[in-house]
Amino acid sequence: MPEHAANGTFVAARIERGWRTQEDFAEAYNATADTLNSKARISVRQVRRWESGQTSWPNRDARQVLTRMFGASLEHLGFVPPAGKATRLGGAADFKPDLEDHVLRRTFVGGLLAAPLLDLAALEHLASAVRDARRYADQELVEHLRGALDETARTDVLIGPHRAMPAALGILSAINSAARDAKPEIRRQLLGLGSRAAELAAWLHRDAGSPHQAITYWHNQSKEWATFTGDGAMHAYVLLRQAQALGRHDPARILDLADAATSGPWILPPRPRAEALQQKARGLAMTGAGEDEIERVLEEAHAALDQAAETYGPVTCTGPLGDGYTRDRLMVQSGICWREAKRPDKAVAVFRAHLTDRAFGPRDHAHYSAFLAGALAEASEPDEAAAVALGALKVAAPPRYGQVITELHRSVRILFPHRDRPAVRELHERLLMIAAG
Structure with missing residues (x-):
């Protein structure tokens, strides 16, 4: 014994x-x-x-x-x-x-997941979503939930995942409940919308710092509903999002997922195909591929974007897949690829050329600025790295954009040899204050 x-x-x-x-x-x-x-x-x-x-x-x-x-x-x-x-x-x-040790827990989607909520107000959001769903019938219900999902995604952008999470889970609960008794065509539309909502829930859980198990659950739910509705493009898109959700863990699997998204039995529209190819290039960089191979795949991504139609109007969660994927976004993500390829100098040059306030809203600008800060740190520019990181933290701290803050922690670790510099010390102290709060 x-x-x-x-x-x-x-x-x-x-x-x-x-x-x-x-x-x-x-x-x-x-x-x-x-x-x-x-x-x-x-x-x-x-x-x-x-x-x-x-x-x-x-x-x-x-x-x-x-x-x-x-x-x-x-x-x-x-x-x-x-x-x-x-x-x-x-x-x-x-x-x-x-806070997560004190949150309420409630079961959604057939009792398969005890999803973390935040407070009593969050529980009211869920009850409200289900009550509202009962006021509508058939197509009107679908449009009501579609509008609610788009508004939830906007909430995430403006004030962060913690405030958007309850509404997203409420919408998923309403969709799951309504789809059981809906007519076949309405059920198909509801499950198609549910696939989008589940993918958003996976994103929110990731940005809120939830365990990987919760993120995986919602990705799998999204793929299941996409399969039920015959939406191969959505299935492939979730594979891409799964690759992104791995962060820097398991580079071989990141590459496998991105490759599957671009070469499986489905056809991604040009914009999300370009994003998946960029993710494949990043996987190649992380697994030690040569610069020529990385460059070749990035060129394929640009070629895919060349085939994309012009977008009009605001980008929404329920609109065409990947509608917000632009040339500037591809370029800054290429900067991340070059950083993974141990070319921080090249990464910095790409970021500086394409990471602008004109091309990106505050949240996305902060997100990519966190990667720029790390590249600057790796390129032996500690003061500028800390200054860029502090700017990103100013945007990310109030709504608690988790992925931005996580990447800034990575930058602080790189900057550790320069911890006596004032800006680096200030960055370290502010991140500690956020973690303690």
Whole structure:
């Protein structure tokens, strides 16, 4: 009989957050320790000790880092404190769990997922969405929900995923309920709309920092409904979004997903096809392909955009797939590709030429500015990198745009050798304040 009980809860939490191997986790732990100015470092051996239960309660420094990484108490990660000892943040003050530890939970879509909500007002959003759906019939219901979904996507852009999430989940609940008894053609339209709503829900969960399991669930739901309605282009588009959701984890799978989106038994419209080809180029860069091969795929992306029709009017969540994908967006994403190819100088040049206030709204400008900051840091321009990052953080902090903030944390880790410079120190301190809040 083993002397120690394995900590399966910790293993599951690690995998859910995208750290699929103990090596991945140790690397992420040490990077987080850098952002906290902690001298504590771990090896894979220490991860094994935690997961095997050989170490049932981490030391003070490790508790601080683990709390930051997971946003949860150590008990929630399966660790057992010594008798009479409560979880403490860095050993200095009683840990106050993240908002997600206090949220309401409710089951949607046949009871398959307990989706996190935010507060009582969020619950009212859901009840309102279902009540409103009952006031409409057939085509009128479809149009009502379509308008609500477009408004939810605009809410996300303006004030962030945390405020848009309840409405998106409410719309999904209403669609799932109404589709059960709808006439065949109305059911088909509802499920088609539901595929768009589920893809948006996956995006919102990703930007809100939800576990990867939740993001995957909504991507799978979106693909299922796209399959029911025969929408091959939507199925392919979700493959692209799945590749993007992996961030920098599992480059080989990123490449596989992007390749499937562009070469599977479906035809993507020109704009999302261009985006999928760009993502394929990024996957190639991450897996060590040569610059000529990356350039060739990026040229294919530009050729796809050449075939796209002009867009008129505002871009909406329920409009043509990828309607907002422009030449400037392709170019700045190409900058990300060159950064992954270890050409930060080339990436910086591309960003500077195409990342403008005219081409991008505040949220997208902040998003790509975070990548520019990292490229500048890698190109040995720490002061400019910190200045760009602070500008992005100013936009991203109030609505809590999670992907922007995550990328800025990555930039801070790169800038760690320059932490004594005023702008770098200010960036570090502001990110710590956001994390603590």
